[in-house]
Amino acid sequence: MLEIHRLRNESAAVRQGLLVRGGRIDGDLVDQIITLDDRRKELQTQEDALLHQIKKHSSEIGALFKSGKASEATDLREQVTRIKSEVADLEQESKQVKEALEEKLLELPNIPHPSVPTGSTEDDNEVVKDWDGDLPQLNDGALPHWELGTKYGILDFGPGVKITGAGFPVFKGAGARLQRALVNFFLDEARSAGYEEVQPPLLVNEATARATGQLPDKEGQMYWVEKDNLYLIPTAEVPVTNILRGETIDHGQLPIKLAGYTPCFRREAGSYGADVKGLNRVHQFDKVEIVQVADPKESYAVLEEMVAHVEGLLNKLELPFRILRLCGGDLGFTSALTYDFEVFSGAQKRWLEVSSVSNFETFQSNRLKLKIRKPDSKPILAHTLNGSALALARIIAALLENNQDATGIKIPAVLQPYTGFSLIQ
């Protein structure tokens, strides 16, 4: 949620930002918000003045009673009663205005960073780093990962359908071990990069989902446990970032770097076809997420650092990848700048998104009430960032497809200490 003062002080930039998002948002919204906020201020000024009267008179009444001037006290008391009814009227309108304001404010997405290209679809995303090496040259008989999964007995979609429904794969044997190896590898790499490992809850309450912006924007994408009004996390971003909700962090303690491994649950309703075949899009997948809290002055340097971290992972896994800067239309509601990483999956001959690294600036911290205390100034809102490092199911898809040959599936050298085997046969 944007701060209202930004709408006032940087009005032109805010409107320009909305255009970059593909003009989907009515720029008029900014005007509506400012008008509502003006009214809110007027009402508060009036109400405060009346409350001040009541407060003053109340202590006077007390004094009058003590000194035995009961009739004067009674008169004053009646006066206060009248003021109170005025306050009640003001409060009623004030409440309506605040609700309307909140509602409008929630409709407003984050303002894109100046480097974000204008555009409406993923075709407008900018390739900031293309793969400059060779793409895997596979034999004619190369199989997509879902067939490899069956051939080697490491991945099975059948049981998941029986147990739960479509989109819940079962990893078996070497497949399960490969997945576990990847999780451990990612966590170790994160730790080397200075991230503290955390294991957060997988179910979150409404306030948590709201603070990082999943609610109300993405309500339909989360699984909801109705009886307890809890949501299954769509990403570790949600619980991990919320660890810091309401905190004021001393500047000296920055940067805060957290890494969490969790399963992620996504409903992803209404998708079908090749996009969702096999592991390309599933309802449950594992992911290691890295989260940072940064000084606003440094958050874009931090973003680059996180991008470099993810690049390092993919290089070590020997996977061909490219980096995209998302255009305004593809940019998430809460993000100011997002880099997507895509790996090339050789048999399907397509790019699969495996990481998304974003700077949310103050959009999340405003709701989180996450602040930084600097010397000689009031606490300021922190910047929050996060990135997948990495999302698992699709990494496995690419590894299986790209590394297949007549002998089996080769495991990248860096993973072999984790898997305990170098070839899946």
Place this chain on the structure above:
RNA sequence: GGAGAGGUGCUCGAGUGGCUGAAGAGGCACGCCUGGAAAGCGUGUAUACGGGUGACCGUAUCGAGGGUUCGAAUCCCUCUCUCUCCGCCA
């Protein structure tokens, strides 16, 4: 799930209807003192919103939300969290 006890500022802790944004202590910051430090002394030390160029002023906030009252940290109701005991349990 049942019973009880509690939630006050950075921390501890007082406060059962008015003069309490909140005593006192600790912590922290600055100043005095000192060759330097400790001790001691003094001053300061929340957040949000609104008004004002500014000094500053106003309002709200004692777990959350309602209510009673001229007036609530204090009384009432609901919720929530923590602790103890019982039950259940990986």
